[in-house]
Amino acid sequence: MKQIKNILYLIGVVAALAVLLVISTAIVLLGMEAVTGGLGVVLKEDLLYGAGGCLGTAVTGAIAAAYVKKKGYTGCVEVREPFRIKTCAYYGALTYSICSVLFFAITTFLFAHVFSMVCEPQAMMEKTRMDILIMDILFPVLIAPVFEELLFRVGLYSLLRRRFQEKSSILLCTVIFAAMHGYSLQGFCMCLTGGLVFLLIYIHTGNIWYSIAAHMICNLDANIMNALEDRGVTFLGILVQYEVNGFNMVHPLFIIIAVIFCGACIMKRKTKIEK
Secondary structure, X not given: OHHHHHHHXXXXXXXHHHHHHHHHHHHHHHHHHHHHHHHOOOOOHHHHHHHHHXXXXXXXXXXXXXXXXXXXXXXXXXXXXXXOHHHHHHHHHHHHHHXXXXXXXXXXXXXXXXXXXXXXXXXXXXXXXXXXXXXXXXXXXXXXXXXXXXXXXXXXXXXXXXXXXXXXHHHHHHHHHHHOOOOOHHHHHHHHHHHHHHHHHHHHHOOHHXXXXXXXXXXXXXXXXXXXXXXXXXXXXXXXXXXXXXXXXXXXXXXXXXXXXXXXXXXXXXXXXXX
16 A cells, blocks of 8 residues: 555656646746747747746746745755865766766667667757857756756655655656656666766755756766767867767767776775775
């Protein structure tokens, strides 16, 4: 009976957040269309829906975080570290390194070489300066990380911890975060890896700003890498970001640096524990 109640609770929480997200996004889209129509401005469809989805997530994330905080559900995460810019940069670099090693060096290698899976490359979209400013910088780097962390790490995780153990809540929260992005298989694995690290940072520090900083740095890095790839930038004769059977791969040197950085962090932590 308890397991059935837990499953129903999980379905209810996910459904409630999904409905709130849909309603928020619909309201934002209607508002944007009304405002732009009144001003005589016509937005491209991808820009309109991209901005609407991001702002809808922002509304949903703000409501979810405010709700769990008001109910006192955030007590499942203990605040351990005060806010420091240097620490934000450290967690951002660590997250990028872990994601690079686990996602690009292992996952994509398995997709492209071991399982011989083929991912169809997406058609390149012509971008104006406004597209780059809004869709590559404003929303994915400055807005989405803040409110996705509030929605999934603060809101969803706190709600899950009311009924599930820590490990189960971490797993469920991470899978739901990756699934709700609606990306391809590679995109799902990328969100799964990043979402897990973001959540572990939040649990470890108790400070949501650290996971927000890590999320921002990862999104910024992804946009920079994509921009360099679009321009055919090479390093040591290899594209900075390239494809194998349609899957995105990162320059081997970046993977080596990421492995070294992760190893240094592990050794540092081991030394602290031994002391």
